[in-house]
Amino acid sequence: MTPRSQGPLARLYGGFGLSGPVALLLALAAIAVPWLPGKFWTHVGTEVLILGLFAMSFNLLYGYMGQISFGHAAFFGVGAYATAMLFTALKDADGQIGVGAFLLSLVVGPPVAALAAIVVGFFCVRLTGIYFAILTLAFGELLFYIVFSWYSFTKGDDGIQGLLPPPFFQDPTNFYFFTLAIVVLALAAMWRITESPFGYAMRTLRDNQRRAAFLGTSVRAHMLANFVIAGTFAGLAGALWGPFSRSVNPVLLGWGESGIAVFMTLIGGGGSFIGPMLGSVIYTMLQAVVKMYTVYWPLTIGIIILLIVLFAPGGILGLIDRRIRAARDRQ
Amino acid sequence: MSRTILQVVNLEKHFGGVHVAKTINYAMEEGEQSAIIGPNGAGKSTFMNLLTGYHRPDGGKVVFDSHDITGMPPHKVVRRGISRAFQVSSIFTQMTVCENVRAAVQAQMRVTLQLFASGRRLGAEETERVLALCGLEGKRDLAAGALAQGDKKRLELAIALAGKPRLLLLDEPTAGMSIDEARSTMALVDRLNRELNVTVLFTEHDMGIVFNHARRLTLLHRGEVILDDTPEKVRADATAQRVYLGEHHL
Amino acid sequence: MDDFAPYALQLFSGLSRAMVLFLLSAGLSLIFGVMNILNFAHATLWLVSGYVTFSIFAFLSQQFGASPWLLVPAVAGAVLLMALFGFALERLLIRHTYERELPEQLLLTFALVLILGDMIKLIWGLENRRINLGVQPVEMLGTLVNPYQFVIIGTGVAVAAGLWLFLHRTRLGKIVRAAVYSRNMVSALGIPIPTIYALVFALGVGLAALAGGVFLPLLPMALGVDLDIIVQCFAVVVIGGFGSMLGTFVASIIVGVVYAFSILFWPDGALAMIFLIVIAVLIWRPWGLFGTELRY
Numbered sequence: 001m002t003p004r005s006q007g008p009l010a011r012l013y014g015g016f017g018l019s020g021p022v023a024l025l026l027a028l029a030a031i032a033v034p035w036l037p038g039k040f041w042t043h044v045g046t047e048v049l050i051l052g053l054f055a056m057s058f059n060l061l062y063g064y065m066g067q068i069s070f071g072h073a074a075f076f077g078v079g080a081y082a083t084a085m086l087f088t089a090l091k092d093a094d095g096q097i098g099v100g101a102f103l104l105s106l107v108v109g110p111p112v113a114a115l116a117a118i119v120v121g122f123f124c125v126r127l128t129g130i131y132f133a134i135l136t137l138a139f140g141e142l143l144f145y146i147v148f149s150w151y152s153f154t155k156g157d158d159g160i161q162g163l164l165p166p167p168f169f170q171d172p173t174n175f176y177f178f179t180l181a182i183v184v185l186a187l188a189a190m191w192r193i194t195e196s197p198f199g200y201a202m203r204t205l206r207d208n209q210r211r212a213a214f215l216g217t218s219v220r221a222h223m224l225a226n227f228v229i230a231g232t233f234a235g236l237a238g239a240l241w242g243p244f245s246r247s248v249n250p251v252l253l254g255w256g257e258s259g260i261a262v263f264m265t266l267i268g269g270g271g272s273f274i275g276p277m278l279g280s281v282i283y284t285m286l287q288a289v290v291k292m293y294t295v296y297w298p299l300t301i302g303i304i305i306l307l308i309v310l311f312a313p314g315g316i317l318g319l320i321d322r323r324i325r326a327a328r329d330r331q
Numbered sequence: 332m333s334r335t336i337l338q339v340v341n342l343e344k345h346f347g348g349v350h351v352a353k354t355i356n357y358a359m360e361e362g363e364q365s366a367i368i369g370p371n372g373a374g375k376s377t378f379m380n381l382l383t384g385y386h387r388p389d390g391g392k393v394v395f396d397s398h399d400i401t402g403m404p405p406h407k408v409v410r411r412g413i414s415r416a417f418q419v420s421s422i423f424t425q426m427t428v429c430e431n432v433r434a435a436v437q438a439q440m441r442v443t444l445q446l447f448a449s450g451r452r453l454g455a456e457e458t459e460r461v462l463a464l465c466g467l468e469g470k471r472d473l474a475a476g477a478l479a480q481g482d483k484k485r486l487e488l489a490i491a492l493a494g495k496p497r498l499l500l501l502d503e504p505t506a507g508m509s510i511d512e513a514r515s516t517m518a519l520v521d522r523l524n525r526e527l528n529v530t531v532l533f534t535e536h537d538m539g540i541v542f543n544h545a546r547r548l549t550l551l552h553r554g555e556v557i558l559d560d561t562p563e564k565v566r567a568d569a570t571a572q573r574v575y576l577g578e579h580h581l
Numbered sequence: 582m583d584d585f586a587p588y589a590l591q592l593f594s595g596l597s598r599a600m601v602l603f604l605l606s607a608g609l610s611l612i613f614g615v616m617n618i619l620n621f622a623h624a625t626l627w628l629v630s631g632y633v634t635f636s637i638f639a640f641l642s643q644q645f646g647a648s649p650w651l652l653v654p655a656v657a658g659a660v661l662l663m664a665l666f667g668f669a670l671e672r673l674l675i676r677h678t679y680e681r682e683l684p685e686q687l688l689l690t691f692a693l694v695l696i697l698g699d700m701i702k703l704i705w706g707l708e709n710r711r712i713n714l715g716v717q718p719v720e721m722l723g724t725l726v727n728p729y730q731f732v733i734i735g736t737g738v739a740v741a742a743g744l745w746l747f748l749h750r751t752r753l754g755k756i757v758r759a760a761v762y763s764r765n766m767v768s769a770l771g772i773p774i775p776t777i778y779a780l781v782f783a784l785g786v787g788l789a790a791l792a793g794g795v796f797l798p799l800l801p802m803a804l805g806v807d808l809d810i811i812v813q814c815f816a817v818v819v820i821g822g823f824g825s826m827l828g829t830f831v832a833s834i835i836v837g838v839v840y841a842f843s844i845l846f847w848p849d850g851a852l853a854m855i856f857l858i859v860i861a862v863l864i865w866r867p868w869g870l871f872g873t874e875l876r877y
Contacts, residue, residue: 068684123864129683130619131867134819138859141812141852149849156849193446200426200434200450201443207423214383214421215438215494216409225444255812259691266688296702302695309689310677 018321019274026277030180034173042172044288049176049183050240051260052280055268056190057233058261063270064194065226066206067132070258071140072234074120075113077253079235081147082112084160084242091162099166106239113235114228116143121227125220128209137255144253159249163242179240186236187277193229194273202226263301267308269315278317336361336530337382337498342391344381344554351377352388353555359498364524364531366545368538368565370575374554375534376418379500383415384408395498410441414496418503418534420483424476428467428486431475433458435493457493465489465519480507485516492523499523501533505540513537517544542566550575589722591841597730597799599837600737604792605810606817606829607744608785614761614824615781618675618686622693623789624811626663629697630790631802634659635710638797649714656794660787667786671779679778694807701804711801729798736795740788741830748826757781761824812852813840816859822872832870 012020033045058072083105090101097105120139127135147154154160169175193199201222204212213219242248251257260283261276268279283301290300312319337359344352351374359365367375380386382393384405393401400408423431436454437443445453462468465485470478475486484507491499504520505513517540523529535541541548541562548565550558552574558565565571609623638655645651674693678686718725748754756772760781793802817836821828836855843851862869 062684068687123860127863127867131819131863133683133687134815135860135863137812137815138856138863142856142860145850145853145856149847149853196446196448196450197434197437197440197442197453198444198446198450200430200437203426203430204423204434204438207425208421210385210405211417211421211423211490212438213405214409214415215435215490216406216441217438217443218404218406222443229446256808262684262688266684270684296699298695299699299703302692302699305688305692306674306696309681309685309692310674313681313685 013324017272018317018324019272022272022278022317023274026274026281029281034176039172040288042176044285046172046176046179046244047288048280048284049179050237050244051264051284052277053183053186053240054234054237055261055264055276055280056187056273057230057237058258059265059270059276060190060194060202060226060230060233062262062265063272063275064199064202064206065223067128067223068262069124069136069230070133070255070262071120071136071138071143072230072261073255073257074140074143074253075117075231075234076238076241076257076261077147077248077250078116078143079109079113079238080241080248080252081154081160081238082235083109083239084163084248085154087163087242088160095162095164097164097166099168102166102169102243106243109239110232110235113238114232117228117231117235118224121224121231125223125227137258140253140255140258144250144255147253148250154250157250159247160242161247163246163248165243169243175244179244182236182240186233190233191273198222198225263305265315266305267315269317269319269321271314272317272321275315275317279315282316333360333362335359336363336396337532338392338394339382340392340394342378342381342393343389344377344386345389351554352381352391353553355391355554355556357549357556357559359530359532361497361530362524362528363547364521364545365533365547365549366541367532367534367549367551368541368575369551372553373551375551376502377554378551379415379502379532379534382408382500383413409494412495412497413500414491414494414498415500416484416487416491416502416504418506420480420487420507422475422483422486422490424474426475427472428475428478429458429462429471431486432461432467432489432493435490436461439494461489461493464492466515481509481512484508485512488516488519496529498530498532501531503534503536505535505537513540520544585722586724587845588842590724590726591845592838593721593726593730593734595838595841596834597733597737597837598841599834600733601792601796602810602813602817602837603737603830603833604740604788604795606814606821606833607740607826608788609814610818610821610824610826610829611757611781612785613818615757616675616679616778618678618690619683619815620675620785621687621690621811622697623690623785624807624814625694625697626667626786627789627793627810628802628804628807629701630659630663630793631797632701632705632710633662633790634794634797635712635802636705638712649716652712652714652794652798656791659794660790663790663793664783664787668779668783670786671782675782676775676778694811698804698807707804709801709803710797712797714798716798727799733795733799736791737833740791741826744826753780809852813855816855819859819869820862822869825869825871828869828871 034042054076058069061067061069086108087097087105090105091097124132124135124139148156150156164170165175169178201217204215204217205219205222209219238252241252264279264283265276267282268277269275287297290297308315335358339355339357342352342355355378367378369375377386381388384403387402392399395411395413398411400411423434426434433454436457440454442448442453462471465488467485467489470482478486484504488504505516508516520531521544524531545562548560548562549556550565550571557574558568558571605623605627609620612618612620634655637658638651641651641655674689678689714729716727716729719728748758756777760777813836817829817832820835821832839854839858840851843854
């Protein structure tokens with residue numbers, strides 16, 4: 001066990017796992033994006049960040065707690081609607097909104113999503129595995145139908161349109177950097193949480209729930225806390241979505257949207273902290289490109305998922321991580 | 332003077348039509364080190380499950396340290412000071428050895444709801460102490476799932492110890508271990524009992540270990556306490572010979 | 582009697598819907614019970630078989646002249662083709678996921694949903710497909726009822742009875758039931774497990790194909806319907822209890838009828854009602870109304 005001389009990259013790997021170097025690369029890419037010609041990639045980049053944050057919030061449940069939720073988009077959608085409704089209420093007659101009011105409408109998304117997560121989570125944390133998956137699906141769909149059919153409150157099927165942010169934020173580059181700042185802060189908070197005693201307690205729940213209870217950990221209380229944290233970050237991502245796409249609609253709460261978080265996480269790798277964000281980069285950019293050439297996007301992503309499940313379980317980062325470990329073991 | 336730390340009164344449990352705990356009465360003094368023996372299916376593991384709240388008793392009472400803990404969920408029982416190690420090693424397979432123990436230490440410190448503290452630093456010293464005590468320092472960074480069978484059982488014990496128990500329940504602590512590993516594990520158990528005054532209750536199939544390390548034996552047969560005495564008396568008892576010891580050709 | 586008319590209409594439509602759900606959920610439940618795989622693509626396979634039935638029916642009509650009876654060979658052909666397809670699917674793809682984690686299993690079958698959905702688009706285009714049998718509605722309980730609904734209800738009941746006989750009276754059926762409880766037991770019987778798995782999967786897909794075929798004269802097959810139906814099937818399986826055929830049958834009727842009646846009172850909320858039932862069951866009895874607390 002003689003200490004080996006380590007390069008900076010190896011030290012980064014030691015402290016953060018594969019997430020260290022990958023996050024560094026993603027950060028460099030994130031700064032470079034707005035300098036690409038045209039606004040298209042800046043727009044796609046913003047989408048990558050928002051959906052990536054959403055997927056990473058999902059991974060707090062999947063990668064760290066070991067439960068798969070098919071209703072996580074409910075909190076993304078509730079956050080989006082909370083922001084959109086306050087936004088609409090604060091708009092003046094010309095449809096303009098001040099910077100303060102705009103920021104206020106963003107702030108309300110996460111806590112409202114957290115409230116919804118407390119109610120839904122209270123029931124869901126009683127179950128695990130396939131039952132947890134289906135109960136989250138059922139709650140998500142229930143919320144979807146409530147938003148869908150409560151026209152007087154949510155505008156139902158039509159959704160809420162005209163979420164035009166203040167002039168400064170209408171510029172794609174400005175909005176991109178604004179989103180980047182918020183997402184980086186959120187990721188820093190999530191990193192702290194996953195590396196806290198709470199984060200490690202989550203890993204014990206993932207690996208062996210019965211044993212975790214015999215450490216003195218209250219399984220339900222901890223699962224509920226994590227469910228609410230994950231819902232809050234999903235709500236933050238949702239809050240950003242409305243001003244980004246200028247509208248919200250009930251589909252944001254549906255299980256198709258939940259599926260996006262699942263796909264991104266599985267592609268990037270749920271075993272790494274940064275995996276879902278990498279998944280979002282791949283998924284969102286690929287979608288942007290593929291949709292330019294063909295309407296058969298589902299076929300494309302279906303084949304990709306099939307290949308990942310068959311040949312790269314644990315996602316891309318899982319695959320690389322196994323290679324690195326294997327190379328180390330040979331040394 | 333030692334005092335009663337565990338008192339079990341008229342404990343009953345049925346699984347479907349099977350009576351797995353028949354009016355069990357049992358008590359332990361603080362600082363005792365005792366064993367429960369009996370053939371397979373005698374109800375040894377069930378008894379431990381009933382003590383720790385994994386199964387809810389149909390009747391009777393479990394009193395630990397003058398608190399009624401009957402029917403309490405496991406995490407509350409554990410917080411009162413009972414730890415257990417499982418027969419089939421029950422560890423956190425995707426976490427490293429060090430993380431396994433540290434998570435147990437942090438659960439004992441009741442800090443697992445701290446969201447922004449450092450999970451790597453809190454309880455790190457205590458973790459090192461437990462790792463050293465169980466001889467696992469050299470394996471600290473290995474994934475628990477990749478350990479050899481004997482090391483898994485040792486980690487199992489380390490996790491139980493991290494809970495700073497006053498009563499330690501060990502379900503076949505040396506199963507799957509080599510003779511050397513078993514010897515050092517039981518030596519550690521003896522040390523905990525003598526130096527830290529941890530009350531120990533264990534089950535074991537190896538009669539050599541039972542007679543060397545338990546100061547009192549309880550023979551369970553079909554969910555019933557048949558005999559509860561010193562190892563010498565149990566060894567000499569005819570009933571014990573017939574229902575259990577006989578098959579071990581002592 | 583007139584006041585009862587709209588309810589009778591909903592009752593018949595609810596029951597025929599229930600039978601389609603049963604045919605699908607029975608396979609879903611059997612596959613889950615035996616292989617522990619939740620097949621997301623089950624309703625998509627059902628949708629595919631609807632299109633296949635349509636094509637066979639169209640081909641036969643061209644060859645022999647239109648007749649409603651051509652539906653029988655069309656359905657039979659589709660069931661056979663789809664069962665073979667199911668067998669191949671299990672051998673080529675599904676079997677690679679038995680040792681995997683739940684999410685990866687779900688993802689694989691969900692990938693099939695996306696792929697098969699687009700394959701339909703590629704082969705049959707965006708147009709909805711429907712078979713018009715030209716059957717005249719008959720008057721019953723003060724309302725006009727499509728008599729074909731009785732064909733569907735009859736098929737459902739017959740299949741339920743047939744499945745029960747298969748599972749309880751035949752050697753293979755008993756082995757399949759045993760596999761739900763213990764895989765080791767089945768290997769002890771000397772039957773190769775992979776064969777059982779492939780057969781069960783083929784049987785499940787065959788039942789789905791039957792549902793797709795008989796459904797066709799009632800409602801059009803359209804892209805995306807499979808997603809609506811699969812969540813209802815999940816609802817059925819959860820309410821009835823995984824692995825319980827009786828539970829699946831009863832839950833199909835509950836879901837079908839509740840769905841049909843909700844349309845009268847809260848058209849947008851029909852599915853919401855079903856999810857409410859699912860939530861209630863999962864909280865109160867996670868193993869379902871007729872399931873046993875085995876796996877939990």
